[in-house]
Amino acid sequence: MTAPATPQELFALWADVRLQGLPPPALVRHPHVQSQLRRLHQSAPDLFQVEEVGRSVEGRPLHLVRVGSGPRHILLWSQMHGDEPTATTALLDLFEFLRLHRAHPRVARLLSALTLHAVPMLNPDGAERFQRRNAQGIDVNRDALALQTPEGRTLKALRDRLQPSLGFNLHNQSWRTAVGDGSRRPASISLLAPPFDASRSDNPGRVLAKKVCAVIRDALEPLAPGQIGRYDDSFETRAFGDNLVRWGTPTVLIETGPWPSAEPDEPLLRLNFVALVSALEALSTGAVEHANLERYESIPLNDSKGMLHLVIRGAHVFGEAGDAFLADVGVAAAQAVRTREGSASVVLSGSIEELGDLRVYGAVEEVDGTGLTAAPLPSRDVKVGDTLPPPPRSELSLRVGLPAELMLLRPVEPQGNYRVERILRYER
Structure with missing residues (x-):
């Protein structure tokens, strides 16, 4: 098999690497994730390392998947809100892509340049209930400072231990979100390089995150023209994305939104897959450094009720x-x-x-x-x-x-x- 290079080719390839036997993303539960992680490790133990790094409120193991051997460490986490499931399945599809295409020069280069650390389903108790908050009733994404949730403490400990150069914070947003340019188009994917202070200042880390967002925009716009938005960048002092930037790890927020069809899951999974592979490849080759910042700054802002x-x-x-x-x-x-x-x-x-x-x-x-x-x-x-x-x-x-x-x-x-x-x- 050959691994494709263009977003259009990646979009088509997803059908070949998607995991079979999983239910729709909203029905994926902790046992599904555990089963897939066991299969990955058993099928390629030299490629995938799986480690329990914490437990949820109700005792469900929180697993960290490590793949790659490169000097640049990247941390990805999904479903810190239990009812925001798309990226959990997209991460599992990404792992399968890396497993199947590990020998291809482009994928081999990615794996030798980067070490990926991923926590699929950070909030399994919320996923079990299909609710935003964890079993305590706390929004994990508003617990970066108080650290009253075991899920939040796990994420903070991972950040401190790994010192990743970039984080990917993967969410779903309201289906009422439109691209705020008057086009009345759905914001199927929204991007953000979160700030680290109320004045929304830039530092080298945030500039890197903006360039990654620009790469993702360029990859996705041909596949979803007019459907890429920019999330509100108001500083939220309690949020993990904003605080990781303060702690030294810039982050890229990817919010999956509505898709204009009766069956939205498949196209949204494809977009997430293309976004992640395109961003990681640009990081592995250094192409991200040449991304045009204006491509980030000119992304239309979300209209949260449009x-x-x-x-x-x-x-x-x-x-x-x-x-x-x-x-x-x-x-x-x-x-x-x-x-x-x-x-x-x-x-x-x-x-x-x-x-x-x-x-x-x-x-x-x-x-x-x-x-x-x-x-x-x-x-x-x-x-x-x-x-x-x-x-x-x-x-x-x-x-x-x-x-x-x-x-x-x-x-x-x-x-x-x-x-x-x-x-x-x-x-x-």
């Missing part, structure tokens, strides 16, 4: 009072884990978040509501094509906060009835 999952455009709407009016209906959604009869699944949970003139919002899906009435789905069963008598006014009212269980109705003349044109249902 994206919706669904917008119904120009429908007739009845509010809580008054006559019907023309409006857009905006639904925000996020992945959620539901367990029924002992089986877990990933669903889209959504609610009405915006109502009115929503022309400034982007959406994963837009529905033309011209000539239709948007109404809540009734408790009784209805299906597309049903003819309904005019519902009581109380059954037509929409408001922000309602579950996104909607139907679009078309008037049927001359009877005054309605025909169900479409049903839009998200999980509660």
